[in-house]
Amino acid sequence: MAPTSETLTAERILAATEEVLRRHGPAKATVVDVARALGVSHGSVYRHFRTKAALREAVTKRWLDRTSQKLAEIAAASGRDPEARLRDWLAALFEAKRHKAGDDPELFATYTVLTDENGAVVGEHIADLTAQLTRIITQGAGSGTFSVPDPAAAARAVFQATGRFHDPCYAREWTLPGVGEEFTAVVDLLVRGLR
Structure with missing residues (x-):
């Protein structure tokens, strides 16, 4: 079953982001891709990282x-x-x-x-x-x-x-x-x- 936003942590998002970056590269990787990899909405990711730039910085x-x-x-x-x-x-x-x-x-x-x-x-x-x-x-x-x-x-x-x-x-x-x-x-x- 896909994780809910309550079980979503910044560390899990960062680990998923790293995998998405590895797969798609920095030019094509999106917050939607990260959310999809985690089985959550992109809004859930934005609750932890306010912007795509903040996520990339983290x-x-x-x-x-x-x-x-x-x-x-x-x-x-x-x-x-x-x-x-x-x-x-x-x-x-x-x-x-x-x-x-x-x-x-x-x-x-x-x-x-x-x-x-x-x-x-x-x-x-x-x-x-x-x-x-x-x-x-x-x-x-x-x-x-x-x-x-x-x-x-x-x-x-x-x-x-x-x-x-x-x-x-x-x-x-x-x-x-x-x-x-x-x-x-x-x-x-x-x-x-x-x-």
Whole structure:
């Protein structure tokens, strides 16, 4: 039996939206398609998300938050050596982005379009990631592992310097031979600079 609007949750709508986007792409996916996939009226979807733009923004945020949450665990592991945490955090970011691009290329392409539409959500995501980096670098500066006068500026620089390994515009390069060695070389250079 089809779910009623009382059992409909924002999370179920977002999961259905992701499937509709995967099937139809961002240009053709509609709120009616999402409602149909859930077996409810489009009005039921609009009770949770006031506009199609709000729904697209929420599904984009959900997608980006998956990466942020995994990385937050690494950033929060304050008992570990800051250099090892920084290396692990950067490697996890690169790996998460590679998996998103390689495991489901159609959905990755869809989200690339959606992130272009939702600059504020992307800005919040980047701010969250650089805050995590700042936490690691601040702890490294406090322990003497890193010698940086401004951990927040250093975190922004590290994030920008590693862009080739997490910015979706470089996704085609993430499977090239030697990209892993190039990533390691960049991280080694950055760590030496932070010391």
